[in-house]
Amino acid sequence: MNLHTPAQQIPRPPCAAPDAADPFAATGEPLRWGVVATGRIASNVTEDLAGLEDSVLQAVSSRSQDSARAFAEKFGFSTSYYDDDGVTGYQRLFNDPEVDVVYIATPHAQHHEVARAALESGKHVLCEKAFTVNAREAAELIDLARANNLFLMEALWSRFLPSVNRAWEIIHSGELGEIQWVQADLGFPSDHGSTHRLWDPAAGGGALLDLTVYPLTWALGALGFPAAVTAAGALNDDNIDTQNALTLSYEGGAHAQLTSSLVSSGPGQATVSGSAGWLRTGSVLHNPRELTIHPHQGEQRVETFEQAGRGYVYELRETTRCIQQGLTESPTMPWADTLNTMRLLDGVRNQLGLRYANDA
Known part of the structure; x- marks a missing residue:
């Protein structure tokens, strides 16, 4: 699938709150x-x-x-x-x-x-x-x-968590060199019944809309939107995708491999690899409390993060x-990123043969 989107848009860290140590603190009128x-x-x-x-x-x-x-x-x-x-x-x-x-x-x-x-x-x-x-x-x-x-x-x-924004800061600082590939996965064997939203076609159920956005966040944060996407996956009898695997290809040769599943579990981590080193999240990748940074020239280090509230x-x-x-x-989280993400997911669904009632 070729993507006809604007030039690659690298997500930016959020503006820091006046008191970044306390995001609960007021910033204006209630x-x-x-x-x-x-x-x-x-x-x-x-x-x-x-x-x-x-x-x-x-x-x-x-x-x-x-x-x-x-x-x-x-x-x-x-x-x-x-x-x-x-x-x-x-x-x-x-x-x-x-x-x-x-x-x-x-x-x-x-x-x-x-x-x-x-x-x-x-x-x-x-x-x-x-x-x-x-x-x-x-x-x-x-x-x-x-x-x-x-x-x-x-x-x-x-996209607003301190750990994720710190990871993107490291990635775009040049410490890891030129980013060449991203690998990310998220999955769990769902034991919810067939009426649960995860398995309900009328609710837009399936791994793609519920889980894939999290591994995708790491690819977009490191490399931006891709030039092309290749998708594979499995559909059940209700036309719900139980799992999917995406390969994102970029001009210049970089790639991202992303997997999400409702029928199997995995480490739930993201790895970003560049010409000068790599970075890996702790588990789970959508709310990491730990980053491991391994430069080729220098000592490996681990950065840990506190989280306010539930995140x-x-x-x-x-x-x-x-x-x-x-x-x-x-x-x-600009509108262009949201719209381009939905376009990317539409393209994936076309490859998987996955349709929802809302598409009519």
Whole structure:
């Protein structure tokens, strides 16, 4: 697959907070947050959101009244919304004038519908990865945010972690020389039942949208977007990709090999190799607490990292700071990177024969 994308875009480290040692510290006027969905990831992210000095937990929505109320009580939201009288809980939340920004944690296939409703209601949006199911949906949301002068960002939390940004700093410092190859994997044997979102075609299930973005982050961080991608994988009877292997090829000869799986486990590490040395993450690669740096000329060293909260605070701080500063997109997670990633994944799906209902 040849990729017709703009010139390679190397991700940049996020702007440092005024007090980088404390990402929970306020950077401006408080923002009133709404959270859409009450599942595991919403709960984990909200734990960090509750700790931000400049956040107000305003409202949460769920399809279920009991779930919405229990989540609101657990974290201290002022209001809870749920599906009622033909109106979805999330639309009722978006109609609330007390909400400034929403975090969307629904399954992948619902991201476009929910984020579009939020933007049409005048809300800033932080949307979980995978941002959408396909590039068409991503482009529509970006155009809508641009037209309405609203902030929109994909919640790819790894790109904001201190350890990942330190790795990219080392990679682009020249210490490792010219980067020639990247190897990264992430997998686990999922024992969730067939109705779980990971195995549900209607939810956009499968390894590609749920896991591949993490190994891909390391290839993009080290080498940028590739000139071509070759993909192989396995589909089950429900047309869900159980695992996939991608080879990214770059002008000049560099390569990246990426693997993700829902049926097998692996070391969950990333290795970046250059002409003057290599770097390897500790496990797991999407939240490493350790980096091993091995220059060909010099001593190997290990750098370790502390993490604030559950690790989601860094993307929340970036979202908050950008909105406070009147930005519509993050310089760390720009719209072009999100859109080009979805284009890359569309190309992979074409090779695997993988389609979703949202593609219709």
